[in-house]
Amino acid sequence: MKPNKKFTVRIVLLILCAQVMAAGAAPDSNNLVKLEDYLTFAALNSAELRAGFEGWKAALQQIPQARSLPDPMFTYEFDTEMGAKMEGFSVMQVFPWFGTLEARTDAAASAAKAAYKRYESLKLKLFYDVKQAFYEYVYLAAAVEIAQENLDLAKYFEEVATTRYQVSAASNPDVIRAQTEVAKLEYILVSLQQLRAPTVARLNSVLNRPGSAPLPWPQKPDYLAVTMNKDQLLVLLKLNNPDLASLDFELQSAKNAIAVSEKRFFPDFGIGVKKERGVMSENGTRDAVMMMFSLNVPIWRGNYEAAKLQAKAQAERIRQERINAENNIAAQAAQALYDFEDSTRRISLYGDTLISKAQELVTNSEAAYKAGTIDFLDLIDAQRMLLEYRLACERALADNAQKLAELEMLTGSALADLHVGPNKQDANNP
Numbered sequence: 001m002k003p004n005k006k007f008t009v010r011i012v013l014l015i016l017c018a019q020v021m022a023a024g025a026a027p028d029s030n031n032l033v034k035l036e037d038y039l040t041f042a043a044l045n046s047a048e049l050r051a052g053f054e055g056w057k058a059a060l061q062q063i064p065q066a067r068s069l070p071d072p073m074f075t076y077e078f079d080t081e082m083g084a085k086m087e088g089f090s091v092m093q094v095f096p097w098f099g100t101l102e103a104r105t106d107a108a109a110s111a112a113k114a115a116y117k118r119y120e121s122l123k124l125k126l127f128y129d130v131k132q133a134f135y136e137y138v139y140l141a142a143a144v145e146i147a148q149e150n151l152d153l154a155k156y157f158e159e160v161a162t163t164r165y166q167v168s169a170a171s172n173p174d175v176i177r178a179q180t181e182v183a184k185l186e187y188i189l190v191s192l193q194q195l196r197a198p199t200v201a202r203l204n205s206v207l208n209r210p211g212s213a214p215l216p217w218p219q220k221p222d223y224l225a226v227t228m229n230k231d232q233l234l235v236l237l238k239l240n241n242p243d244l245a246s247l248d249f250e251l252q253s254a255k256n257a258i259a260v261s262e263k264r265f266f267p268d269f270g271i272g273v274k275k276e277r278g279v280m281s282e283n284g285t286r287d288a289v290m291m292m293f294s295l296n297v298p299i300w301r302g303n304y305e306a307a308k309l310q311a312k313a314q315a316e317r318i319r320q321e322r323i324n325a326e327n328n329i330a331a332q333a334a335q336a337l338y339d340f341e342d343s344t345r346r347i348s349l350y351g352d353t354l355i356s357k358a359q360e361l362v363t364n365s366e367a368a369y370k371a372g373t374i375d376f377l378d379l380i381d382a383q384r385m386l387l388e389y390r391l392a393c394e395r396a397l398a399d400n401a402q403k404l405a406e407l408e409m410l411t412g413s414a415l416a417d418l419h420v421g422p423n424k425q426d427a428n429n430p
Helices: 005-023 035-045 047-060 062-066 100-166 172-194 196-207 230-240 242-263 301-371 376-411
Strands: 073-081 084-095 223-226 269-281 284-295 420-425
Touching: 035 047, 035 100, 035 196, 047 062, 047 100, 062 100, 073 269, 084 284, 100 172, 100 196, 100 242, 100 301, 100 376, 172 196, 172 376, 223 376, 230 242, 230 301, 230 376, 242 301, 301 376
Parallel strands: none
Antiparallel strands: 073 084, 084 269, 223 420, 269 284
């Protein structure tokens, strides 16, 4: 974990890239429609992400401090004795025991890497929150559209029932049932429309915008058929999860801190030079130059032992936190994978089978009702079934995208790019 030129150059490049990104133009906050626009806007405006970035930069400044020697000591002396004048000065540089600076620098470098991984974790969590809120907004937009279409269909059925009643081909209860169904669908549509305000407020909160700021309806992204398995996820978790990586670097920093505490049992030594003017000798006064050497005496071993035990306890605490974090993240990933695969099955069920069958049933039921071969209740049931299936499919699409976002946050990987299946289709036509 020794800092080197490559590591330093990489740090500088990362900072420059982040500064260039921050200086770039953010998307128009009043015209956010694509997921990419939302993610870019959030990255450029998140106070939490900015705080994490500044925390990483602050941690980087510990590295040059850790590798620095203590300031040299300058001493000036002036003395008069029996009319004679003598003056001099000395410079002393203290050096820690061998390996102390290296251990301190390694600890600071590991702590800086841990801070960067925490910054990465904040970024992934921010993107996950954005995607969660965005796909909920996408679902709401689709649900409003479906509810409006079903309301229009119910009103058409009401006209059909009214026309048949007027020619005595249907009974008055059919008209009443149609009017009741229209009223129910109007209520559903209004409820969905009123849900837009809190959904937008949630998105604005993630984007660091005022809660009441308007947002246009989002553009529905394509549905990607992504395939993965648990073994792949576990490998990616261990390799790329920034929280686990951060704890790994914290543990390395703590181990280096143990090495630093062990160096305290050995003395620091100083080397210096002293020059005196006006030194009395047999030939009169003269200047004298002397080399100096100092050594502290580490006798308070109880203090050093306590510091060593403290450093070891700190390292063990981080190690146990790392074990607990890996267990929790693996369990969260397993649940998210199940939910993701379940939503994939629901998309296939509704998109490939049930919606088309329900649409066919509505068409046939309408023709049969006009012909007087089925009851109006059968027509209404077919319409309700179609509404239920279409909404369920949109819910499955939103759940699928949200669970994929959660898995990408946990693995620190773009799973949609790494494991895309053979099928790609528009979410509007699953």
